[in-house]
Amino acid sequence: MERREALRLMGAASVFSVLSSDLFAATLRAQLAANKGSAPRTLSPAQNEIVVAMSDIMIPATDTPGAKTATVNEFIDLILTEWATEEEKKIFLEGLAETDRKTNALFGHGFTAASAKEQTAIVQAFDEELAASRNEELPKQAHPWELTLLLPFFAQMRRLTLVGYYTSPIGQDQELKVEIIPGALHGCVPAEPEVKQ
Amino acid sequence: MSSVKKPETYDAIIIGSGMTGGWAAKELTEKGLKVLVLEAGRPIEPDRDYVEHVPISEMKFRGMNDRRETLKNQPIQRTCYACDEWASKFFVNDTENPYTTDPEKPFAWIRGRQVGGKSIMWARQSYRWSDLDFEANARDGNGADWPIRYADIEPWYNYVEDFAGITGQAEGLPQLPDGHFLPPMEMNCAEIAVKEAIARQFGRERVMTIGRAAILTQTHNGRAPCHYCGPCHRGCITRSYFSSVNATLPVAEKTGRLTLRPYSVVHSLIFDPQTRRVTGVKVIDGQTHKALEFQGRIIFVCASTLESTRILLNSATPEFSTGLANSSGVLGKNLMDHIMGGGADGIIPGFLDRVQFGNRPNGIYVPRFRNVSSKEKNFLRGYAYQGQAEREGWERGIHQSGFGESFKNSLRRPGPWKMTFHGFGECLPNPANFVEIDKERVDAWGVPVLKIHCEWRDNEKALLHDMMIQAAEMLTAAGAVEIQPYEPNNPPGLTIHEMGTARMGADPKKSVLNKHNQAHDVKNLFMTDGACMASSSCVNPSLTYMALTARACDYAVSQMKKGEL
Numbered sequence: 001m002e003r004r005e006a007l008r009l010m011g012a013a014s015v016f017s018v019l020s021s022d023l024f025a026a027t028l029r030a031q032l033a034a035n036k037g038s039a040p041r042t043l044s045p046a047q048n049e050i051v052v053a054m055s056d057i058m059i060p061a062t063d064t065p066g067a068k069t070a071t072v073n074e075f076i077d078l079i080l081t082e083w084a085t086e087e088e089k090k091i092f093l094e095g096l097a098e099t100d101r102k103t104n105a106l107f108g109h110g111f112t113a114a115s116a117k118e119q120t121a122i123v124q125a126f127d128e129e130l131a132a133s134r135n136e137e138l139p140k141q142a143h144p145w146e147l148t149l150l151l152p153f154f155a156q157m158r159r160l161t162l163v164g165y166y167t168s169p170i171g172q173d174q175e176l177k178v179e180i181i182p183g184a185l186h187g188c189v190p191a192e193p194e195v196k197q
Numbered sequence: 198m199s200s201v202k203k204p205e206t207y208d209a210i211i212i213g214s215g216m217t218g219g220w221a222a223k224e225l226t227e228k229g230l231k232v233l234v235l236e237a238g239r240p241i242e243p244d245r246d247y248v249e250h251v252p253i254s255e256m257k258f259r260g261m262n263d264r265r266e267t268l269k270n271q272p273i274q275r276t277c278y279a280c281d282e283w284a285s286k287f288f289v290n291d292t293e294n295p296y297t298t299d300p301e302k303p304f305a306w307i308r309g310r311q312v313g314g315k316s317i318m319w320a321r322q323s324y325r326w327s328d329l330d331f332e333a334n335a336r337d338g339n340g341a342d343w344p345i346r347y348a349d350i351e352p353w354y355n356y357v358e359d360f361a362g363i364t365g366q367a368e369g370l371p372q373l374p375d376g377h378f379l380p381p382m383e384m385n386c387a388e389i390a391v392k393e394a395i396a397r398q399f400g401r402e403r404v405m406t407i408g409r410a411a412i413l414t415q416t417h418n419g420r421a422p423c424h425y426c427g428p429c430h431r432g433c434i435t436r437s438y439f440s441s442v443n444a445t446l447p448v449a450e451k452t453g454r455l456t457l458r459p460y461s462v463v464h465s466l467i468f469d470p471q472t473r474r475v476t477g478v479k480v481i482d483g484q485t486h487k488a489l490e491f492q493g494r495i496i497f498v499c500a501s502t503l504e505s506t507r508i509l510l511n512s513a514t515p516e517f518s519t520g521l522a523n524s525s526g527v528l529g530k531n532l533m534d535h536i537m538g539g540g541a542d543g544i545i546p547g548f549l550d551r552v553q554f555g556n557r558p559n560g561i562y563v564p565r566f567r568n569v570s571s572k573e574k575n576f577l578r579g580y581a582y583q584g585q586a587e588r589e590g591w592e593r594g595i596h597q598s599g600f601g602e603s604f605k606n607s608l609r610r611p612g613p614w615k616m617t618f619h620g621f622g623e624c625l626p627n628p629a630n631f632v633e634i635d636k637e638r639v640d641a642w643g644v645p646v647l648k649i650h651c652e653w654r655d656n657e658k659a660l661l662h663d664m665m666i667q668a669a670e671m672l673t674a675a676g677a678v679e680i681q682p683y684e685p686n687n688p689p690g691l692t693i694h695e696m697g698t699a700r701m702g703a704d705p706k707k708s709v710l711n712k713h714n715q716a717h718d719v720k721n722l723f724m725t726d727g728a729c730m731a732s733s734s735c736v737n738p739s740l741t742y743m744a745l746t747a748r749a750c751d752y753a754v755s756q757m758k759k760g761e762l
Contacts, residue, residue: 058600075259083264089635131598147261159595166591167259172252175609176591180250182425185555187383
């Protein structure tokens with residue numbers, strides 16, 4: 001059901017309230033926009049380029065835009081600047097340096113200068129390394145539910161890329177087609193036909 | 198809802214505007230009383246404050262919460278699942294609202310200070326207690342016997358359900374009486390399969406039913422049905438779930454007899470030893486910090502379990518040196534909360550061509566089956582499960598391997614069905630779990646704070662362990678794979694079902710309140726929130742608080758009319 005149709009069914013009085021919520025959202029949007037497009041605050045231009053390239057290899061453009069268009073790099077810079085601990089940030093920035101070292105060792109130049117095929121090989125190596133270490137004991141946490149980035153670099157990168165992409169307007173509206181107001185509940189209905197792979 | 202007038206004397210003062218304060222406001226104003234509601238926190242305007250439809254893409258930290266801010270100002274509140282990036286504004290600032298505990302015995306005191314209190318963020322599960330609960334203390338000798346039985350409260354369950362609107366499915370179980378239900382919400386494919394498997398294995402001993410919740414599945418008393426957006430704890434602009442802001446306070450407001458005063462932090466009650474009545478309330482203005490006084494003929498303390506008891510403890514007089522209305526000495530004692538979270542999850546194979554449409558703000562429920570007809574060797578009383586099945590979302594990709602186009606395409610589709618059971622276990626009343634005033638600390642308004650002494654004991658721990666085993670057993674019966682059992686070490690308080698500390702009872706020497714929630718020692722003083730509970734059941738308590746409040750209001754007004762109050 002279209003959101004507008006759902007609102008119509010909910011009655012006129014409610015619509016005003018939704019508009020107010022929209023107003024709240026618009027205010028937030030304006031605040032976010034104020035930060036948009038400005039230079040990254042934690043990542044250097046070179047580090048930022050690695051993040052852009054790597055995130056877009058992980059979630060590329062398909063029939064919907066990928067991580068680069070969804071500006072996942074800006075989300076990652078925000079998290080490093082206003083959310084992460086110093087220790088978590090250090091792991092991430094060191095991971096970017098390691099990315100360049102790995103690429104240099106294999107291909108004789110840095111990650112952003114590498115071809116798409118070379119970059120994919122590097123990401124593949126990180127992914128296999130992480131998979132191999134998944135069964136190892138994670139750092140002890142006071143609260144198991146606590147969201148932490150005290151993780152190996154590529155686990156950080158993986159989490160932040162996925163969160164940054166799937167919670168972006170592109171991820172929510174185009175990729176996942178999330179409906180904020182479904183307007184009905186049906187417990188067990190046929191899934192929509194499989195998308196073309 | 199924010200008319201502020203300089204008060205004369207009110208017929209009734211209600212402290213708190215949440216679940217029970219809202220009910221008291223509705224009942225007393227409808228019965229003709231001129232009522233003042235004192236709320237410690239700020240006003241709530243749904244159009245301005247509710248945020249349930251704000252998309253995650255509009256949130257600055259995309260649902261990861263403002264970690265630094267909450268670590269600084271809400272280190273306790275943030276441990277509650279509902280204190281998320283949208284709804285954290287409905288939870289208190291812990292630095293302004295301190296309390297203390299024994300260092301090795303944490304207690305998570307989760308609080309909401311605003312008009313509506315925690316009724317804004319509550320989980321809406323609404324179940325009747327039964328005589329299995331009301332007779333529990335008498336049967337095994339823990340705590341003091343309840344002064345009421347199911348027959349006393351049944352008409353009041355009917356009454357509050359008819360107003361609030363409770364969705365649910367009648368099951369005819371003696372341990373979980375059916376109510377006046379609105380149509381049930383649908384179970385999804387995997388839940389139906391699990392329900393049928395449990396029925397095959399356990400017969401009528403274990404029954405899985407759809408959750409009973411204070412959410413409208415059809416238009417009810419002028420409120421619109423649920424539109425299935427999901428996150429009720431962020432508010433509801435269609436007022437489809439029950440809260441005082443959505444339901445009771447607007448009715449009280451319409452009578453023209455309600456004065457609602459936000460920013461009114463109650464310091465203590467004023468007791469007159471001559472008349473042996475409370476005559477009024479000492480208040481600190483939340484914004485100006487000015488001391489104020491309000492007068493009332495009767496006073497309903499509905500500030501939440503521990504805040505209500507704190508007010509009485511802070512109202513000590515020469516006669517009641519350990520707290521007002523505490524001739525019994527049990528004020529502050531027998532704090533309880535449900536021990537929560539023992540359980541398991543597992544993947545239910547199949548149904549991959551089926552989905553659930555709509556975000557159902559309600560789960561499934563497995564009523565208590567331990568010590569109902571059986572008699573367990575390892576523990577007294579029992580537990581119930583809440584849970585749900587859902588298809589995993591894109592988040593599963595965080596813990597998988599792979600990347601690129603095929604990975605992205607795989608995450609576009611939902612993952613397998615995962616079924617979860619988590620238990621809620623009864624906590625025995627124990628006088629060694631208690632609160633007192635910490636003489637060393639005051640809050641941001643200069644009001645002395647609580648020191649909370651509470652820990653899980655052997656019976657609760659045995660329940661938690663059994664919850665885990667039996668959840669895994671039910672999943673096994675349902676053919677689940679990758680079953681993960683758990684037995685988490687949650688601190689008491691985190692379930693937010695804190696109860697007791699001013700219990701009801703027939704004997705004034707052993708209880709604070711009588712069978713009408715009226716203080717034995719002070720006839721015009723009533724407490725109807727969780728503080729009054731003599732035992733904890735394993736059943737979610739809010740519906741019982743509502744029923745007890747409406748019942749106490751009826752009694753109080755009838756006594757006033759007879760000239761007894």
